[in-house]
Amino acid sequence: MKDELEKCFEFILEVEKLKAVQRRVKPLGLDRYENSAEHSWQAALMALVLAKFGNESVNVERVVKMMLVHDIGEIDADDVFFFDETGRLDAKEKELAAMKRIFGILPEEKAAELFALWDEFENGTSTEAKFARAIDRVMPVLQNLYNNKQSWTENGVTKEQILTKTAYIGDGSAILWEMIAAKIEKAFE
Amino acid sequence: MKDELEKCFEFILEVEKLKAVQRRVKPLGLDRYENSAEHSWQAALMALVLAKFGNESVNVERVVKMMLVHDIGEIDADDVFFFDETGRLDAKEKELAAMKRIFGILPEEKAAELFALWDEFENGTSTEAKFARAIDRVMPVLQNLYNNKQSWTENGVTKEQILTKTAYIGDGSAILWEMIAAKIEKAFE
Numbered sequence: 241m242k243d244e245l246e247k248c249f250e251f252i253l254e255v256e257k258l259k260a261v262q263r264r265v266k267p268l269g270l271d272r273y274e275n276s277a278e279h280s281w282q283a284a285l286m287a288l289v290l291a292k293f294g295n296e297s298v299n300v301e302r303v304v305k306m307m308l309v310h311d312i313g314e315i316d317a318d319d320v321f322f323f324d325e326t327g328r329l330d331a332k333e334k335e336l337a338a339m340k341r342i343f344g345i346l347p348e349e350k351a352a353e354l355f356a357l358w359d360e361f362e363n364g365t366s367t368e369a370k371f372a373r374a375i376d377r378v379m380p381v382l383q384n385l386y387n388n389k390q391s392w393t394e395n396g397v398t399k400e401q402i403l404t405k406t407a408y409i410g411d412g413s414a415i416l417w418e419m420i421a422a423k424i425e426k427a428f429e
Numbered sequence: 430m431k432d433e434l435e436k437c438f439e440f441i442l443e444v445e446k447l448k449a450v451q452r453r454v455k456p457l458g459l460d461r462y463e464n465s466a467e468h469s470w471q472a473a474l475m476a477l478v479l480a481k482f483g484n485e486s487v488n489v490e491r492v493v494k495m496m497l498v499h500d501i502g503e504i505d506a507d508d509v510f511f512f513d514e515t516g517r518l519d520a521k522e523k524e525l526a527a528m529k530r531i532f533g534i535l536p537e538e539k540a541a542e543l544f545a546l547w548d549e550f551e552n553g554t555s556t557e558a559k560f561a562r563a564i565d566r567v568m569p570v571l572q573n574l575y576n577n578k579q580s581w582t583e584n585g586v587t588k589e590q591i592l593t594k595t596a597y598i599g600d601g602s603a604i605l606w607e608m609i610a611a612k613i614e615k616a617f618e
Contacts, residue, residue, distance in 0.1 A: 241482070241604055242604070242608060245479075245482060245604065245605065245608055246608075248475075248478050248479055248482075249571060251478060252471065252474070252475050252478065252568075252571065253457060253571065253572075253575055255471065255474065256456045256457045256458070256471070256572075257457075257458070258467075258470075259456045259459060259463070259467045260456070260458070260459055267445045267448045267449070268442060268445045268446075269445070269446070269449070270448060270449055274448070275467065277466075277467035277470050277471065278447075278448045278464065278466035278467040278470065280470045281447075281466050281467065281469045281470035281473070281497065282441065282444065282445070282466065284470070284473065284493075284497055285441070285444065285497045285498070286437075286441050288494060288497060288543075289437050289440060289441065289535065289539055289543075290434075290437055293430070293434060301490035301493070301494075304473075304490070304493060304494065304497070305477060305490075305493065308470065308473055308474045308477060308493070309474070346478065350478055354477075354478075379441075382438060382441065382442065383442075383445075386442055415430055415431070415434065416434065419431060419434055419435075
């Protein structure tokens with residue numbers, strides 16, 4: 241038991257590093273970039289709040305757990321800007337290796353559970369994975385919409401890119417995508 | 430449906446402010462103080478990882494949800510140092526008012542659900558509340574143990590204070606408290 245607990249401590253101290261991974265968005269009202277740890281919290285909370293708007297009935301607890309682990313691979317792979325397609329392909333392999341390394345710190349059973357959650361989020365086609373990916377994508381869009389398009393402007397992202405590349409939000413929640421797409425249109429008027 | 434979604438957006442943008450609430454602990458390897466949003470993520474993840482070490486069988490999903498909401502009241506009440514007893518009494522009322530205000534932004538049913546989670550964490554005696562409080566308390570203790578007692582040193586906290594005031598970790602997990610207490614003793618040798 242104590243050996244297992246020591247492994248859990250080691251894991252939780254290792255994931256401290258996610259607090260140092262910088263994203264492209266600034267939290268509303270703050271003059272600094274967001275980190276992936278605080279984003280993970282907000283995305284998990286958002287999943288809890290928006291669960292009923294999924295296209296299909298979702299197991300919200302599984303979605304919440306996915307959100308807690310979905311970015312941990314960035315500790316080794318770093319956050320790659322969503323609109324950087326080449327960078328994202330490279331990052332995918334690095335993230336897989338990172339997940340194996342970091343979850344590998346945990347006792348075996350727990351490592352397998354968390355890896356399965358991450359894998360489902362990353363590669364899965366389940367109702368929960370689609371909903372989780374929609375939430376993960378909606379979060380920075382909302383932040384941009386209410387923060388003068390900060391990261392879009394800083395990175396020269398066009399309305400067309402946003403509408404095309406984030407349309408998969410609708411695979412998780414059609415009504416959410418309908419509202420968000422209208423807000424994007426309006427923001428670029 | 431759209432009205433409800435707008436309320437959820439407003440809520441999720443309001444809780445952005447938790448990213449600006451500063452705690453007394455610095456994340457390992459970073460020269461800045463931790464904020465309550467990233468702490469909430471790590472505490473939720475830790476609950477997921479340590480669930481099996483609870484004194485009783487816990488509903489881990491409910492504990493995870495408690496961790497996601499447990500600090501939101503700090504948006505209005507601010508984080509009060511754990512060892513500041515007078516400050517914590519004052520903060521309790523402020524936090525209650527804050528929770529009512531902030532959850533009140535949400536559609537009624539969801540507001541009631543999140544408020545109940547917070548209330549259980551704050552005032553409850555359920556297995557889940559005891560375990561959640563143990564996790565919330567263990568997190569900064571671990572950070573201190575592996576970061577040269579940073580916040581304890583900066584705030585002049587003694588070993589006796591720590592051992593007395595954090596002993597309730599054992600109400601959630603006896604084995605966790607046994608290990609942590611030994612580590613605290615060792616850190617002050």
